Every structure is written in structure tokens, then in C-alpha cells.
Amino acid sequence: MSDIQTISGHRGLLLEEPLIFEQSSPGRDGIDLPEAPPLDLDRLGGLARKAPIGLPDLSEPQMVRHYTRLSQKNYGIDSGFYPLGSCTMKHNPRLSEKVARLPGLADLHPFQPQSTIQGALEVIDLLAFWLKGLTGMPAVAMSPAAGAHGEWCGLMAIRAYHEDHGQGHRRRVLVPESAHGTNPASAAMCGFTVDPVPANALGRVDVEAFKAKLGDDVACIMVTNPNTCGLFETEILEIAKATHEAGAFFYCDGANYNAIVGRVKISDLGIDCMHINLHKTFSTPHGGGGPGSGPTVLSDKLAPYAPLPFVVHGQNGLKLIEHAEEVEGARPFGRVKGFHGQFGVFIRALAYILSMGGDGMRQASTDAVLNANYLLARLKDVLTASFDGPCMHECLFDDRFLKDTGVSTLDFAKMLIDEGFHPMTMYFPLVVHGALLMEPTESETKETLDGFIRVVLGLAAKAKDGQVEDFKAAPRLTPRRRLDETLAARTPVLRWKPGANSAS
Amino acid sequence: MRYLPHTESDRRAMLAAIGISDVEQLFADVPVSARQAASFDLPAGQGEMAVERAFTRMAGKNLSAGCAPFFIGAGIYRHHVPAAIDQLLSRGEFLTSYTPYQPEVSQGTLQYLFEFQTQVALLTGMEVANASMYDGATACAEAAVMAARITKRPRVLLSGSLHPQYRETTETFLKYTELEAEALSPDPLGMEDLIGRIDSRTACVVVQNPGFFGGLQDLRPLAEACHADGALLMVMVAEPVSLGLVESPGAMGADIVVVEGQSLGMGMNFGGPGLGLFATRDKYVRQMPGRIVGQTVDQDGRRGFVLTLSTREQHIRREKATSNICTNSGLCALAFTMHLTLLGETGLARLAHLNHALAVRLESKLRAVKGIKVLSQSYFNEFAVTFADDIDATAIVEALAAKGILAGVPAARFFPGWPELRPVLLLAVTETNTEADMDALVSALNEVL
Numbered sequence: 001m002s003d004i005q006t007i008s009g010h011r012g013l014l015l016e017e018p019l020i021f022e023q024s025s026p027g028r029d030g031i032d033l034p035e036a037p038p039l040d041l042d043r044l045g046g047l048a049r050k051a052p053i054g055l056p057d058l059s060e061p062q063m064v065r066h067y068t069r070l071s072q073k074n075y076g077i078d079s080g081f082y083p084l085g086s087c088t089m090k091h092n093p094r095l096s097e098k099v100a101r102l103p104g105l106a107d108l109h110p111f112q113p114q115s116t117i118q119g120a121l122e123v124i125d126l127l128a129f130w131l132k133g134l135t136g137m138p139a140v141a142m143s144p145a146a147g148a149h150g151e152w153c154g155l156m157a158i159r160a161y162h163e164d165h166g167q168g169h170r171r172r173v174l175v176p177e178s179a180h181g182t183n184p185a186s187a188a189m190c191g192f193t194v195d196p197v198p199a200n201a202l203g204r205v206d207v208e209a210f211k212a213k214l215g216d217d218v219a220c221i222m223v224t225n226p227n228t229c230g231l232f233e234t235e236i237l238e239i240a241k242a243t244h245e246a247g248a249f250f251y252c253d254g255a256n257y258n259a260i261v262g263r264v265k266i267s268d269l270g271i272d273c274m275h276i277n278l279h280k281t282f283s284t285p286h287g288g289g290g291p292g293s294g295p296t297v298l299s300d301k302l303a304p305y306a307p308l309p310f311v312v313h314g315q316n317g318l319k320l321i322e323h324a325e326e327v328e329g330a331r332p333f334g335r336v337k338g339f340h341g342q343f344g345v346f347i348r349a350l351a352y353i354l355s356m357g358g359d360g361m362r363q364a365s366t367d368a369v370l371n372a373n374y375l376l377a378r379l380k381d382v383l384t385a386s387f388d389g390p391c392m393h394e395c396l397f398d399d400r401f402l403k404d405t406g407v408s409t410l411d412f413a414k415m416l417i418d419e420g421f422h423p424m425t426m427y428f429p430l431v432v433h434g435a436l437l438m439e440p441t442e443s444e445t446k447e448t449l450d451g452f453i454r455v456v457l458g459l460a461a462k463a464k465d466g467q468v469e470d471f472k473a474a475p476r477l478t479p480r481r482r483l484d485e486t487l488a489a490r491t492p493v494l495r496w497k498p499g500a501n502s503a504s
Numbered sequence: 505m506r507y508l509p510h511t512e513s514d515r516r517a518m519l520a521a522i523g524i525s526d527v528e529q530l531f532a533d534v535p536v537s538a539r540q541a542a543s544f545d546l547p548a549g550q551g552e553m554a555v556e557r558a559f560t561r562m563a564g565k566n567l568s569a570g571c572a573p574f575f576i577g578a579g580i581y582r583h584h585v586p587a588a589i590d591q592l593l594s595r596g597e598f599l600t601s602y603t604p605y606q607p608e609v610s611q612g613t614l615q616y617l618f619e620f621q622t623q624v625a626l627l628t629g630m631e632v633a634n635a636s637m638y639d640g641a642t643a644c645a646e647a648a649v650m651a652a653r654i655t656k657r658p659r660v661l662l663s664g665s666l667h668p669q670y671r672e673t674t675e676t677f678l679k680y681t682e683l684e685a686e687a688l689s690p691d692p693l694g695m696e697d698l699i700g701r702i703d704s705r706t707a708c709v710v711v712q713n714p715g716f717f718g719g720l721q722d723l724r725p726l727a728e729a730c731h732a733d734g735a736l737l738m739v740m741v742a743e744p745v746s747l748g749l750v751e752s753p754g755a756m757g758a759d760i761v762v763v764e765g766q767s768l769g770m771g772m773n774f775g776g777p778g779l780g781l782f783a784t785r786d787k788y789v790r791q792m793p794g795r796i797v798g799q800t801v802d803q804d805g806r807r808g809f810v811l812t813l814s815t816r817e818q819h820i821r822r823e824k825a826t827s828n829i830c831t832n833s834g835l836c837a838l839a840f841t842m843h844l845t846l847l848g849e850t851g852l853a854r855l856a857h858l859n860h861a862l863a864v865r866l867e868s869k870l871r872a873v874k875g876i877k878v879l880s881q882s883y884f885n886e887f888a889v890t891f892a893d894d895i896d897a898t899a900i901v902e903a904l905a906a907k908g909i910l911a912g913v914p915a916a917r918f919f920p921g922w923p924e925l926r927p928v929l930l931l932a933v934t935e936t937n938t939e940a941d942m943d944a945l946v947s948a949l950n951e952v953l
Contacts, residue, residue, distance in 0.1 A: 020619050020845050030846030031586055033854050033935065036861035043864055045720045045882030047751045054626045057848035064588055067616070067842060071597040074612035078596025091507055092600050095552050100773075101590070104563025109576045110775030111913040112567065113905040119565030120774050126562075133546050145638035145777065146831040148818070159680050185818035185828035191680040194823045232533035263531065268538035279831065283507075287835030288613040289603035289795065290636070291777035307676070323920055334676025338579060338641035338669045338764070339775025347559070354558060357549030360505045362542075367510055369530050370518055377522040390522075390530045417608055428819075445509040446518060473803075478608040480808040488800035488812040492789065494632050495622040501799060502807070 014479050017069040021496045024056030030063050073479040074288070075422050081448050083375075085394045085425035085437025086180070086228060088258045088280035090368075093355065096284065096348035105347055110339040114320055120343065121318035125311050127350045131276060131295055134361065136267030139303035141296045142310065143341035147255055148182035150275025150294025151222070153336050155190045157273065157298060157305040158220045158249045160333035164305075167247065170219040176205050178228045178429040183253060192219055199431050203229040203387040203396075207238055214246040224253035225269070226260070228429040229387055230372065230394035230437070240270025249273060249302070257281045258368055258441070259393035262361030272299040278342070282349035293342035293349065304331045309340050367442035368393040371449060375438055378453045382460045386432040393441070399434025407463040409434040411471035414482065415462075418475045419455045505549060569772065569910065573941035575866075577886040577932025578716070578913040579640070579667050579742045580775050581767045583855075584936055589769050589842045598838060603795070603831065607810045608802075613834065614809035617797040620841040627747045627844075628761040629754020630783035634794040635811075636833040637780025640764025644670045644710065644740050645677035646793045646827055647760045647782065651708035651736045652683050653826070654791050659684050659705040663698055664691030665715030667742055668918040674710070683707070690919055692717040692879050692888050692928060699729040708736040708760070713753060714746055717915075717930065718883035727757025736760060743767055744781070745934075746884040748856030760784045768847075769839030779836035790816060793827030855935060859885040862942075863933040869946050870931075875953040879928065886932040888915070891953070897929040903952045904945075911945055 009016045042048060058066070075082070082089035100106060108120055124142055131140050141157070144150035155173070162170045173187040176197045184194040195213055200206040205223060221243050225233045233239065243250045252266065252274035258281040266274050278284050278293040286292075298306060309322045320340065324330050356364060369392055376385060376395035384400035399409045413423035413436070425437040440449060463471065475481060493501065510518075519527060531539065550558075569582050576582070593599070597612060604610030604617075617635045624633035637643035648660045660678065662671050662685055675685045688696050694717075698709055709730055714720050723739060730737040739753035741763040753761045765779035766772070784792060790813060798812035818825040847855060863885045870876050870889060880887035891897060897914035904911040915928035933942075 017615070019615070019622075021622065024848070027850055028848065029851060030848060031851050031855075033851065033858055036854075036858040037865050039857075039861045039864060042860060043867070043880075043882050043887075044750060044860070044884070045722070047720050047722060047882070049747075049749055049751050051755070053747070053752075053849055053852070055623060055844065055847070055849040055852060057850050058845055060586075060588055060846065063842065063845050064592065066845070067592040067598075067838075068595070070612035070615055071592070071595040072612065073610075073615070074597040074601045075606075075609035076597045076600035078600045082602070084602055087602055089600075089602060093507060095555060097594060097599075099556060099559040102559060102563040103568045103570055104566045105559065105568075106771055106773055107568040107570050107582075108566055108774040109569055109574075109580055109582065109772050109910070111576055111578050111580070111917065112569075112910055113902055115902070116567035116905055116910070117774070119562040122562050122565065130546070133544060136544075145642065146829075148828040148830045149638065149642070152828060156676070156680070180830075181818035181820070181822045181825070182828050182830050184823035185821075185825045188823040188825075189677070189681070189828055191682070232531075234533045234535075237535050237537070260534070262544070263540060264534055264538050265540060265544070268540075269535075277831075285599045285835070286602045286831075288598055288601045288610075288838065289834030290831045291638070291833045291836055292831040293777075308672075322917070325920070334679060335669060335672040336642075336676060337673055337776075338639050338667070338778060342776040343774035344777055351555055351559065354547075354550055354555045355552070356505065356507070358544050358546030360508070360549035363505060363508055366527055367508055367515075370510075370515060370522075370527055373522050373530055374518045390532065392533075413606075414608070417606065422609060423606055442508055442510075446514045475608050479611050480608055480806060481803040483607045483802050483808045483810045484800045485810050485812065488798040488810050489815075492796075492813060493799035494618075494789070494796060494812075495625050496619070 028057040082422040085439040090441040091443035092285040096351040100347040136265030137297035139298040141306040144294035146292035150296040151186035154273040160305040174221040220249040226392035230391040278349040284348040293345035371440040394439035398432040406468040414474040628783040629752030633783040636837040639778025641673035643762040643780030645674040657707040662687040663711040664688040706735040712740040718880040718887040720882040723756040748852035769843035891927040
């Protein structure tokens with residue numbers, strides 16, 4: 001592409017777009033507002049702003065074009081195949097978007113009198129019913145705002161339980177080396193120390209090493225299941241048993257719940273606590289990095305420690321409990337965020353659940369696992385699979401197949417961009433070298449998978465054929481080519497300032 | 505099932521390629537005792553019409569704000585969201601993309617976040633901002649932890665001006681850490697003495713401006729006192745529209761500013777999702793939680809944007825990260841930045857002025873109602889009133905709700921253990937309120953009092 005020069009800098013449908021700050025003309029309006037009533041004296045206590053803020057003034061047509069052009073520089077699930085491992089990039093149904101915008105649900109304030117929001121509480125209660133029914137767990141804390149927030153919520157409940165039972169000295173958390181970075185980070189926020197557990201040659205928790213680490217100072221274990229290698233923890237019942245015998249809890253990271261939803265009840269695995277990413281398993285849009293929602297299911301032992309607020313069935317309908325004193329036996333560890341949880345996300349997840357039903361959910365996890373195994377089967381003779389199958393909803397390869405080609409995992413991923421695909425997850429999990437983690441999800445057709453397989457095999461052949469320069473130069477067909485991340489970190493430019501943001 | 509594209513023949517062909525005959529073989533690693541033979545005892549899936557009907561029915565059980573004179577605030581504000589925002593927000597390239605880890609295919613997200621960071625820094629009067637947190641409450645808690653990290657001091661002083669749910673969230677975040685929170689009593693009249701409580705163990709003082717009860721405060725003396733003692737001043741703003749008219753926290757000496765951004769672009773959504781804005785001084789940037797977007801150049805020397813300074817974050821630093829946050833509020837940040845782009849300098853000032861003038865107008869109308877006293881000496885678009893003779897504000901609100909008026913939030917909802925707050929009511933006014941709304945409120949109050 002770089003050999004084609006245009007006068008404008010635009011390249012056909014690849015339109016250059018300046019920053020909003022570079023398009024301002026002071027006094028332009030994007031919104032017409034009514035006249036304010038006359039004000040004799042303000043009530044600002046002498047704190048009226050003196051200097052201008054420095055915001056740019058644009059009109060509505062400029063604004064619409066700006067964001068339309070920016071959107072065209074993004075790749076979404078709507079654009080194409082997005083096999084980003086561990087992220088569950090499945091189709092986001094538009095019905096969910098439509099019902100979330102019903103004024104009777106969207107235009108509600110969290111502090112309206114409860115008699116005026118019974119339908120909203122029903123949304124929360126019905127979603128909780130489904131999450132409990134699917135996992136087999138007796139309780140769910142609805143308010144965490146994302147997966148990591150749910151992890152922290154679950155660990156707080158565990159810590160609160162131990163403190164309440166004279167076990168406050170339990171401060172060590174066992175976390176497999178393959179865990180998401182959020183696991184140890186969440187543990188640290190609860191005042192826990194992290195003790196890593198190695199994996200065995202089969203990509204699972206090394207059960208003997210794990211057992212050796214148990215002790216009466218262990219608060220809980222945090223295990224992702226299926227794990228980040230895309231494998232079911234075959235010894236999970238043994239792990240749960242040993243954990244409980246040691247007086248500790250079993251926290252499960254539910255990031256990969258999509259592999260087993262509707263097929264396996266969490267309660268049958270000896271798990272005490274698991275967060276659910278509604279923005280993964282239950283199809284709510286990732287939105288370029290949120291909002292998410294991370295309801296956390298809890299066992300009977302942990303249920304009393306669930307944070308405020310929560311919904312109960314009362315005499316006059318549903319009741320939102322905002323203070324511990326209102327419910328006998330409640331020992332909430334606190335409050336995890338403002339208001340009542342990610343309600344807008346709840347609506348979308350519930351719309352998906354009602355659309356799928358118990359049967360549809362089972363078919364979804366089945367197809368997700370089928371798709372991943374199909375990729376594994378078709379690619380494993382050329383790419384190097386890190387572990388034997390069957391895998392669950394994602395399949396893991398490492399970079400042995402690129403050995404001596406000069407092509408890295410990163411180069412390979414960037415070539416996929418030019419081929420019209422979003423890359424897989426790279427360099428995670430850390431337990432294999434140069435990881436390529438592919439999660440196709442159940443949303444993809446066989447034709448899409450076949451097209452992807454054809455490209456991956458073709459690129460592997462190209463790499464082995466010594467066409468390394470092509471890989472190093474990729475991507476070439478994107479709005480921007482590889483970006484200098486070292487420069488960004490070494491000389492941080494984190495905002496626009498007048499005259500300071502030109503490329504050179 | 506409409507979201508699942510495979511036909512039975514697709515599935516058979518794929519199983520054949522895998523070399524097995526039954527899909528159940530793929531689940532062989534699941535312990536036998538945990539395999540459920542069929543779908544659980546849960547309802548079957550439904551078509552679009554049936555699902556839409558279910559939601560319409562639930563929506564019908566609510567009194568939506570647009571159907572009533574509406575004066576509720578307390579951290580969530582009902583502003584008009586221009587039509588263009590939701591239309592653009594719904595574009596699949598924004599809606600269905602992931603966190604922008606692959607910058608070459610995410611320049612749209614990265615550029616709007618860079619613009620967002622700039623707007624947040626300008627609005628708060630700070631030097632640098634991150635790409636968002638979950639909401640104001642969690643951002644407040646994370647800011648307190650950050651202040652302790654910077655000052656290496658353990659004590660966080662929480663003003664009585666702070667929203668009680670921000671306070672509770674912050675206390676919960678600190679609960680099992682080595683840090684301690686000291687919270688002052690609710691302070692509707694702005695009488696508390698924070699300066700006298702700062703000592704050598706104080707990491708930061710956390711105040712809200714405008715305060716939870718509406719009051720505005722000149723923070724400069726507090727900032728000076730904090731800095732004289734080596735503590736940081738952290739300012740929480742629950743209503744960002746106020747910053748169009750009120751002196752910014754940065755101009756008054758704040759070190760960290762945290763804002764609940766829901767007011768702009770997003771609508772109320774029963775309080776979630778929210779949007780945490782987080783801004784600070786350049787010198788503290790490496791202590792900030794959350795994603796940060798930075799400018800750089802691509803291989804051809806063209807300006808572009810990437811996620812940067814990620815050595816602070818959990819995916820690199822694990823238990824030593826500045827926070828565990830991963831997914832944040834990307835799409836909410838987009839709504840916020842789009843609204844602010846439409847408003848601009850001119851529009852935001854006008855919107856803020858309109859909000860304030862309407863609130864003053866309601867206050868003047870309420871002064872004529874017998875049995876009500878306005879408590880707030882200063883305010884932006886929300887103020888506290890108290891009812892005479894210890895009348896229960898909750899009962900008033902319920903009585904007005906029965907008349908189809910959503911008349912603010914009783915302070916007792918947050919402070920059940922404080923009998924002196926029983927008659928106190930918070931009333932918010934925005935550009936969405938009409939003269940008729942205010943007259944309806946006044947006349948209904950006259951009836952019940």
C-alpha cells in the first residue's frame with residue numbers, strides 16, 4: 001500500500017481522520033439548548049469557573065463523520081472472524097440491544113421508590129435465577145462490574161468467611177502458573193499472598209505439587225476451568241476434595257465457562273465460588289473494552305457474605321436490600337461499586353439467555369467445543385499443538401512450528417490481519433513458548449473456519465518457505481502499520497496539546 | 505437456533521474430520537459424575553417476538569423517568585442524550601470489538617480514547633487521565649489506594665461530603681489491606697473540619713465537589729493543608745456537567761480527580777454501567793490504575809495510537825500490579841466523549857448554566873412552600889431541603905410517587921441510623937425539567953405537607 005501516494009492522504013475507503021481538537025471552530029454548536037431562565041445571583045459560592053476549559057467546538061455533521069470514520073478503523077465481531085483466545089468473541093445479538101433501550105428499562109433511576117421499579121428488580125432476579133440454575137449454585141452476587149471485579153468479590157467473601165470463623169490467618173492463595181494476570185492481582189487486593197502452582201506435562205494442574213502446597217494458612221485456590229490452555233482440569237474433583245479437607249475454598253475463574261455452560265453444573269465440581277463474565281459466555285458486547293459484568297456464584301457457606309445490594313422476595317413483591325440490618329443472617333463483606341450492578345448488561349445477557357434457553361445453551365457450548373476441536377484437528381499436523389486433544393472451547397499452539405524460520409508468533413498474527421482476520425491471543429498462557437491461543441466460539445460457520453484454516457496453513461507454508469520479509473512487513477493493508485510501542489512508552493504522549501501532536 | 509449456524513450435516517462433517525463419531529467424546533475429560541445427560545430443568549429457548557414481549561412486560565411494571573416530573577440525582581443524573589450518540593454507539597465496529605490489544609485494527613477505539621483522555625484532563629484541570637474505570641465509586645477506591653502507594657502512608661480520610669456509596673466502596677476496597685479508612689459523619693451543612701484531622705499518617709483526603717448534599721466548597725485551603733503535611737488531595741465529582749460552570753478541582757490544587765461520567769452520553773440505565781474518569785498529575789502517571797492510550801508513529805512514520813505504560817497492569821505485573829482491572833468501560837467512554845464533542849466548550853458552558861439556573865428557579869419556588877427549608881448554601885444542580893416538624897422525607901417521596909411524581913431521594917435511604925437526616929431530601933434539576941414539572945412538584949408538596 002505504501003507505494004500508492006494520494007494528494008489527500010486518504011486511500012479510498014481508508015480515510016484519514018484528524019483529532020477533534022484539530023477540527024474546532026469556536027462557537028460552532030453540536031447541540032441546540034433552550035435559553036436559561038434569567039439568574040440574578042448564582043448559588044455557586046464564589047466558585048464560578050474563570051478560565052475556559054479548552055474543549056473543541058464541532059457541529060453535528062462533523063461529529064457524525066468523525067466517529068463514523070473512526071469506526072471504520074476498527075475490527076469487530078461484526079466485521080469477521082475474531083478467534084481471540086480466552087475472550088469468547090461470540091455474536092452479539094441485536095435483540096439484546098433493542099430491549100435494553102426500552103424506556104421502561106433504560107430510563108430508570110437507581111434510587112426511585114421501589115414500588116416504581118419492580119420490573120427492573122425482576123430483570124435482576126430472573127437473571128440470578130438463570131445463573132443459579134445453570135451453575136447449580138445456591139446464591140449469586142450480582143453487582144461486580146467485570147471478571148476481575150468478580151474475582152475480587154469472591155475472594156473478599158472467602159476472606160470474610162475465614163475472618164468470621166477464627167481463620168483469619170489463612171492468607172495464602174494457590175494460583176496455577178497458567179492463570180490470567182487478574183487472579184494474582186485480585187488476590188493481592190484482598191491482602192493475600194500468591195503461591196504459584198506448576199502445570200504438569202499434560203497442561204493441567206500438577207496435583208501432587210498442589211497438594212504439597214496445601215496447609216492451614218491457605219485461604220483458597222484459584223483455578224480456571226477449563227483452564228487457559230483450553231483443557232478441562234481432569235483431576236478437578238480430587239483438587240476440590242483436597243482443598244476442602246485442608247479447610248480452604250475452591251475459587252474458579254469462570255472466564256472459560258462458555259465451554260461447559262448448559263452441560264456441566266459448577267456445583268458438581270466441588271467449586272465454592274465462580275465469577276461469570278456476562279460479556280463472554282452470555283454474549284453482551286465487549287464494546288472496545290467494556291462495560292462488562294461479573295456476577296459471582298457462591299456456595300451456601302459463602303452466600304451470607306455476598307456484598308450489598310441484593311434482591312430478595314418480600315411480602316409486597318421484590319425488595320432491594322441496601323443495608324445489612326434489613327436481612328437476618330446477612331453478613332455482607334461490604335459494597336463493591338455504586339448503585340445496583342451493571343443493569344444495562346444484565347438486560348442484554350437475560351435477552352440472550354431467554355432466546356437460547358437451557359437447550360440452546362447446551363448446544364452453544366457443544367458447538368463451541370466442536371469448532372475448537374475442528375481447528376485443532378485440521379491445524380495440528382502443521383502447527384505445533386501444545387497438548388493433545390480433545391480440547392474444550394479453545395485450542396493452544398506454540399511456536400515450535402516457526403523454529404528457524406525467522407518468523408515469530410507476533411509476525412504470524414500480523415500476517416493474519418492482512419488476510420482479513422483478527423489474530424488469536426498471542427504469548428498467553430505463559431506456560432508454553434510463543435503461544436497462539438484460538439477460540440472460535442459457536443457463532444462461526446464451517447465455511448468461515450475452513451477459510452481461516454486455509455489461510456493459516458498457507459501462511460505456515462510461506463514461513464517455512466523463507467518468506468520472512470513479508471511477515472516482518474505485515475500488516476500492510478491496515479489504516480496503520482505496526483506501531484512503535486517502545487517510543488510510546490519511553491516518551492509518553494497521553495493527550496493532545498496545542499501544536500504538540502503532529503506525527504514528527 | 506438463530507444464533508447457531510451449524511446444520512446437522514456440518515456437525516457430522518466436522519466430527520468426521522476430528523475422527524470421532526459422537527460429540528460427547530469431546531467431553532471425555534469431564535468427570536462422569538458431573539456430566540449432565542440432557543439440558544437442565546430450565547425453560548427452552550424462544551424467538552425474538554416472545555423475548556421482546558417478556559421485556560416489554562417487565563418494562564411496563566416500572567415508572568420510567570420520562571413519564572413523570574423527575575427530580576432524582578444523588579450520583580446519577582438524567583440529562584438529554586442527543587440522538588446521534590446512540591446511533592453511532594451502535595456501530596458494530598465499536599460495539600463488537602475487544603480491548604484494543606492489536607493497534608493496527610483498533611485505531612478507532614484508540615483514537616477516541618486518546619481524545620477522551622484529553623477531554624477528561626481538560627475538564628478536571630489535571631495533566632493526564634486514563635482510559636476509564638468501572639464507575640465513580642470504584643475509581644474513588646482505586647484513587648485512595650494509589651494515594652497510599654505514592655505517599656507510602658496508610659490512612660485515608662473520607663469527607664462527609666462523599667457519596668455514601670463511594671464511601672462504602674472505598675471502605676470495602678481497603679478492608680483487608682494494610683490501609684485504613686476514616687470516614688467522617690454525613691455533612692449536609694458543610695461544617696466538618698478536615699484540616700484538623702490531617703496528620704503524618706494521612707495518605708489523602710477525599711472530598712466530593714459538589715458534595716453529596718449539593719454544597720460547593722473552595723478546596724484551596726484544604727489543598728494547601730494537605731500539601732503542607734505531605735498528603736494528597738483527592739477530589740470526587742459526581743456530576744461532570746458542573747465542571748462547565750464551576751472551578752475545576754485541578755485549579756484548586758487537587759492531586760487526583762475522579763469523576764462519575766454517567767451524566768454525559770449514557771442515560772441512567774438504573775445506575776449501571778457507570779463510567780469512572782480518573783485524572784492526575786504527570787508525575788503520578790506510573791502509579792495510575794487502568795489502561796492508558798498514548799500517541800506514537802507507525803512503520804511509515806504516520807501518527808497512530810497504542811495502549812501504553814502497561815508495565816503497571818495485571819497482565820504483566822500480576823500480584824504487583826497497580827490494580828486488577830482489565831475490562832473497563834470502553835463503550836461508556838465513547839458515549840461520554842461523543843456527548844462532549846457535540847457540546848464543546850460553548851455547549852457545555854451553556855448546558856451547565858441552564859442546569860444551575862433551573863435549580864435556582866426550583867429553589868425559589870420551594871421557598872414559597874410552607875414547611876420546607878433549603879439546607880444547601882451553595883450548589884450546582886442539586887440541593888438538600890429539610891421538612892419542618894421532623895416529617896419523614898421517605899413518606900413524602902412515597903406519597904408523591906403515588907401521585908406520579910419522582911420527587912428526589914430521601915437522605916435516610918443511605919443513612920438509616922441517622923435520625924437527624926430523616927426529614928432531609930435531595931432534589932436534582934437538569935435541562936430535562938420543565939416549568940410544568942416544577943409547578944407539579946410544588947403543588948403536590950403543598951398538598952401533602
